Amino acid sequence: GEDVEQSLFLSVREGDSSVINCTYTDSSSTYLYWYKQEPGAGLQLLTYIFSNMDMKQDQRLTVLLNKKDKHLSLRIADTQTGDSAIYFCAESIPSNAGKSTFGDGTTLTVKP
């Protein structure tokens, strides 16, 4: 079955880089996603990567995918206090009728 795992907490200083890691088990995942949840709000899609890509860059965000190890990471460069949030990794599998499996979320705390 599908399983997505993340470490639960990460704390960094403002201006440093943050790296949030995720592992997944289902090799038939076609897309992998990073969602951001700010306090008191719902989740919003931050970025995503197609499974035949190794890397995707979008401004301060870099997504790395190691398909062999089923490992996904999100790097945030020059982390700001506004980046403090919970980050969820998720995967989608074509046969899953629109169901995305979410990880448990990583709470990122950015200290000034």
Place this chain on the structure above:
Amino acid sequence: DTAVSQTPKYLVTQMGNDKSIKCEQNLGHDTMYWYKQDSKKFLKIMFSYNNKELIINETVPNRFSPKSPDKAHLNLHINSLELGDSAVYFCASSLASGRAFYEQYFGPGTRLTVT
């Protein structure tokens, strides 16, 4: 204009009561979801409807019953509320039919407190 809306935003009720949470999306999406987020912020899918048909029904007590009157609405009715039902419930929607990529749009959440 709100894409996915939920009402109410807060719901405080006593054990044993029956309550409903409503969800509406104006994005023209074909798939809607209910998620439960517990106090540790873990997110678990409960139900999913595609074109008004139930397609995902995770292990959820049968006190929880979703209803989709049309593609734009998915309501959640909970009978005989228990303390353990206290959580934030999120509705979401996506355009998923026949697609490998689908972004889910989440509502603002309904914080349910059972006393």
